[in-house]
Amino acid sequence: MRRYALAGVPLFVFLGLALAVGNTLYREASDGYSPAALPSALIGLRHPSVNLPPLAGLGKPGLTNTGLAGSVVVVNIFASWCIPCRQEHPTLMKLAQDRRVRLVGINYKDDPQQSLAFLRDNGNPFAAVGTDPDGRNSIDWGVYGVPETFVIDPSGRIVAKHVGPLDESSLANEIAPAIAGAVASK
Secondary structure (H helix, E strand, O other): OHHHHHHHHHHHHHHHHHHHHHHHHHHHHHHOOOOOOOOOOOOOOOOOOOOEOOOOOOOOEEEEEHHHOOEEEEEEEEEOOOOHHHHHHHHHHHHOOOOOOOEEEEEEEEOHHHHHHHHHOOOOOOOOOEOOOOOOHHHHOOOOOOOOOEEEOOOEEEEEEEEOOOOOOHHHHHHHHHHHHHHHOO
């Protein structure tokens, strides 16, 4: 009798896993739950203080608090060694053409020469690029990986955060509505 009970253990483990997966899939389909969605504690708050030196050789300014004031700003945290950053780069080039926003970058834990080569080879969408070689400033933003993108309204409040590479869908469904709301708040 004991053997039969032990033989049923794998079945119960499988059923438990199947129920957990089924529950997650049901929640995703019914109420938009996403286990990948990461809420930001900074939404609605003023952006962290920033005073980052420029990327040497780029010919663009660094990033300071005054560079994030008075207009709608999109801050993209990127690195040349980051494969998803390379994937999102064409989307950033498209976003840079939007005259309603100022697109700026924070270069995260990157070699300056490799960053410069990356932007020269692929195009530079940024009006300003601040370097964060040790990642301390990015930690203040709540960043734990790259790429991450923030939308800041003219008063300096963070109104949206996107974790991961931007694509046409995230640009249209997350970033563009946040930009429109920030522009309307002017």
